[in-house]
Amino acid sequence: MPRLRHRLSFRVVTLTIILAAMITIVGISGILSLKEFQEDYGKIKGNNFEMLLNMTKLKVQSNEVLTATTDMFLAENKSDLKDINLYIKDRMAWIDQLSEELANRVDNVQELFILKSRLYAQVQVISDEMLKKLALLDALMIEYKKVEEYKHAQIKAGNSNIALMVDNVMSLLNSLDQNSLLSQKKPNAEEVKRLINSMRFSTSEQQYNRLTALFLEKPSLTSAYQNYLSQIQALKILKSESIELSQAVTSVTGEVILTTQKNFLDNLNKIEEKITSRQSDLYLLMFVSFLITSLLVFLQIDFLRRVHLIRQVIEAGDAKSQFQIPIKGRDEISEMAKSVKKYIDEILEKEQQVSETNKKLEHLAMHDGLTNIYNRRYFDAKLEQEHLRYLRYKESYCLAMLDLDLFKNINDTYGHDIGDKVLVEFTTRVTKQLRETDLFARLGGEEFGLLMPQTCEHNAMKLMERIRSNVDSFPFLINDFSINFSVSIGLVEVQELDDMHDVLKQLSLADKALYEAKNTGRNRIEIYQGEPLIAHQRA
Secondary structure (H helix, E strand, O other), X not given: OHHHHHHHHHHHHHHHHHHHHHHHHHHHHHHHHHHHHHHHHHHHXXXXXXXXHHHHHHHHHHHHHHHHHHHHOOOOOHHHHXXXXXXXXXXXXXXXXXXXXXXXXXXXXXHHHHHHHXXXXXXXXXXXXXXXXXXXXXXXXXXXXXXXXXXXXXXXXXXXXXXXXXXXXXXXXXXXXXXXXXXXXXXXXXXXXXXXXXXXXXXXXXXXXXXXXXXXXXXXXXXXXXXXXXXXXXXXXXXXXXXXXXXXXXXHHHHHHHHHHHHHHXXXXXXXXXXXXXXXXXXXXXXXHHHHHXXXXXXXXXXXXXXXXXXXXXXXXXXXXXXXXXXXXXXXXXXXXXXXXXXXXXXXXXXXXXXXXXXXXXXXXHEOOOOOOEOHHHHHHHHHHHHHHHHHHOOOXXXXXXXXXXXXXXXXXXXXXXXXXXXXXXXXXXHHHOOOOOEEEEEEOOEEEEEEOOOOHXXXXXXXXXXXXXXXXXXXXXXXXXXXXXXXXXXXXXXXXXXXXXXHHHHHHHHHHHHHHHHOOOOOEEEEOOOOOEEEOOO
């Protein structure tokens, strides 16, 4: 008998060790596969995702510089030009930083650097040419004012023929006033000279010399105007070159981003292939483990039979009784299994009870006990989530506060039991009008909140009017009572505030609108749009 026990113990220990080894092998293989996947994903995230993000940032900053260079051509004074230069300089600092980060990680980085250098040089050229244009414009305006002052002086002196000749010369210069200095027609110097010579014998030599100085010498209005128009033409050519450079920058950055995206996807595909391969290996290992386990179980049948026979012998007592032991019967393993099953059944029953209790508690935690709609705590949590979505994606939402009018009178007149039933009837009427995405909650007493995600003020107003009209359309019949009740509503579309992270401020705006609705007659809707509030009468 001791020898038998030794053999059985050895078999039990051997079986346990083999099963433990198989489970360990499967577990370690799964952990190593997961770790390998995490490492590969980390490498891709570090090498590709960050690079793709930086390339996108580089493209954005380059586009902003290109936009700013276009704005340079519209600068009206040196102050505007200086502001644009400062803005471009700040964008260039970003571009330089991003370029350094991408220097060793992008294949065609050299082309990006060349375009960057061309872009910087182009910005400087545009800035210099615009400064030159503004200087020429100032010089032109000085000459223009001299001519105007001379013309007015001749008018006062009664020399109308000279003033008329000045106007004729000015007409050759395309109406030189401050609002039409961008004319593309160059003045004809010969025609100007002919008009002035026509006055040589009809005016004094002093007047003739003055006219010649104003229109024909250098500097003069004619020369200043020619210089200014030449600079305008040069700026047109420069603007065309700037457009071509913009297209080149956009094309190259776009190609680099597409290349980076392709590399990113290729690396992800490689990871998926590794996962698929490792998954197949794990399935194979699990199948082999199942076969070995089945074989071990088969080998232990004899062990289980021996345990059963030993139990029968021990319970029988003497040898005579042992022969009376039936071969078939309840063995120890069966009894143990029954006990375990009974124990498990009890555990499962208790777990089921706990699960049902948890579901009830979870429902109570999120819902109002009277109306069975959501409560204040759940409403605040969902409002916080929706506000975070707005802060990230700028998807507008609307928020409404609803309050039953004169509800205290209903409680005082009919009793609190009837008042509670009025609240239930009110929530039923409102719920029938809501959309699937709307969230309706009782905030306390007769005050309710309504959250309308991805809803503009106009659509929210239509919904509020349906709710208000439905609530007020017919009385509530109960216990031979006919109770009329109405609702006041405060509505707000999410507002841009100083502290946008405090969602309760949005709720307070809806509350202000509700307060205004109460104070201006009840059974109405007020929309908060700053001060003053906009009132909407009943339809």
